[in-house]
Amino acid sequence: MIQAWYGGRGMGTALAAVPFGDSDPSGRLPVTFPADEGQGPGTTAATYPGTNGTVSYDEGIAVGYRYYDAKGQQPRFAFGHGLSYTTFAHGSLEAAYDRTARLITLSVTVTNTGRRQGTDVVQVYATLPAAAGAEPRRLVAFRKVTLPAGGSRRLTFTIAAQDLTIWQAGAWTLVPGSYTLATARSSRSLTAQRTLTIS
Incomplete structure (x- = not known):
């Protein structure tokens, strides 16, 4: 199954290249697809269509894939999901925190373990x-990398501590x-992880 989203002038040619194997599908889902109508926000009368002319937005910070995580729901297709004609391995993770900066x-080292060139999207x-x-x-981060069969590349991500803040008492x-x-292939497919103590 191919989710093509909004096509432009060259969509037909680009789309045909995927099922014929001329191009590796390298897109990833920017949304979550629920397994059934009972999953996700907006499944009660209060949240959709609303009662007495008022809609209740009660998910708080659990917006998008976060809602499925917070409620322990297993979606049909997770946020960040996508396939390839080859396979990839994510090696062990190295992490360090620079308190001054x-x-x-x-x-992380990404390796194409398959038999043809392909594209992986490493999510953090x-x-x-x-x-x-x-x-x-x-x-907090993601990067797309295209590798030949058997090829490897070391990827380095720089994540600002600000991206890990919460809104508390009127300040971040x-x-x-x-x-x-954790590195991952989707919000539900983690590949390696490392824990840091930040003070």
Whole structure:
């Protein structure tokens, strides 16, 4: 199944290249597809279509894929999901926090373990300390990489500590504690993780 979204002038040619194998499908879902009508927000009369002319938006910070994570729902297709004609492996993760620069540096080796060239989209998710009261998992970085069969590349991500903050008492706050950073193929397909203590 191919989700083509909004096509432009060259859509037909580009789309035909995927099922014929001339091009590796390299897009990833920017939304979550629920498994049934009972999943996701907006499944009660209060949230859709609303009652007495009022719609209740009760998901709070659990917007999009975060809602499925917070409620423990298994979607049909997760946020960030996408396929390839080849396979990839994500190696072990290295992570370091520079307190002065307030930056996290994350490195991972991506290897094309298949028999043809393909494109992977490495996604990085962060889990904040329990004291933050944040969503279960937050997308903080991603990068697309095209590799030949058997090829490897070391990717380095730089993540600002600001991307890990929460709104608390009228200000963006970095909560001290343990932060888990994970590489992934989607919000539900983690490949490697590392925990850092940030204060």
